[in-house]
Amino acid sequence: MPRFAANLTMMFTERPFLERFAAARAAGFEAVEFLFPYEHDAAEIRAALDGAGLALALMNTPPGDWEAGERGLASLPGRVPDFVASIRQALAYAEVLRPERIHVMAGISRGPWARSIYAANLSRACEMAPQQQFTIEPINARDMPGYHIVETQDARTVIDAVGKGNLGLQLDLYHLQITEGDVTRRIEALSPLIRHVQIASVPARHEPDGGELALDHLLGVLDRIGYTGWIGCEYRPAGETEAGLGWFARWARPAGG
Template structure:
């Protein structure tokens, strides 16, 4: 079975952040991801992860703008200088956390100039951090209207244009189902590009055993195709986090 990680931004939220690492480990997760770990001290978070015995798998970049600005702008023309400045901060945090992946968010944009900007920013980031795994993730237009990267064929084209070995695809099963209606088909077509997987039930983005998607079969297919990356649970618990972990126990975890 895959190696499972818990998204600590969405899960175990009844606890303070520094206590969520141990809670995730106790529940049976071997890794964690934190979407925007910029408001807390990175060394302290890393120590909490080490103490709990979990790996920090992924963070998002750039840091969020809580004053109403965009939370991603790699594809927004005219923001190149800001992108590079904020990416440097994300890189410092990722290094302090020993994070395996950094997800670069495209932001809201459209058109050929946005594509050019996105590709050039990703090329720069890949060269700036050649030993860091960078991921890009299509987001569905229902939940994220106007988001530039909104399809998997588009993401494959971007990865091809960037042409960097440390830039790969992040596949979220919830987004894939909304975008295409065929999450398994997305995996079958683009498996060679996938560096990181996130899971959630559809509809509703709750536990992966709630809704229309056959995640148990998906896990078996990941094994059959030799996927060795992490599978992160990135969902909103329908009740409490712990009460909704039957799917993890059925997947063979403690």
């Protein structure tokens, strides 16, 4: 049976960030994920998680200067000290928030030198916190042009090259469909590497039960390969968040239920 985590960066945005946790639990979610916690005190987020009785499935490493167009630091030449500092910041938050996974953002870069830096930095992060599970995620070139990791085979090559047991694949089915398609067969082929899954409709990135992807079929595929981790709902609601949760109703368990 699938286990869903609400993405609080995209969902329940009708409320301030720290109020979204209780809203997610009231809607029936038992876990959440978010992109970046770093604008808030870790203790405040921990209190919101505990108050709502939620697990934290995933968070990202700091992206660098988002307003300047940075989307991660791991593959950027000349930025190794900044990357190490970002991992230290993420781990300091993780000590309080206890995420099951941390997504290491690759950044906007291309070429063999960037790839060498990327692999070395991923290895470095895994060695800095061998008890922490890390992920990398291929992101489609339409939404994030120039991102270092676009295709799943490329991600597999990186994970194999790094060779650390605490590094795995974050498979967003939205990005996968846009970039590669053949989603069922790719899930099956990638199953040994998959550590976190995310969903949204294609092409609009709204509720996951519309558009090009057959949600029930893909959830069945994930069950069949034995995936038992969280499925992150990283989508932008077409309207008010609660109004679009009809797809989730069969799995929801209201708070106190």
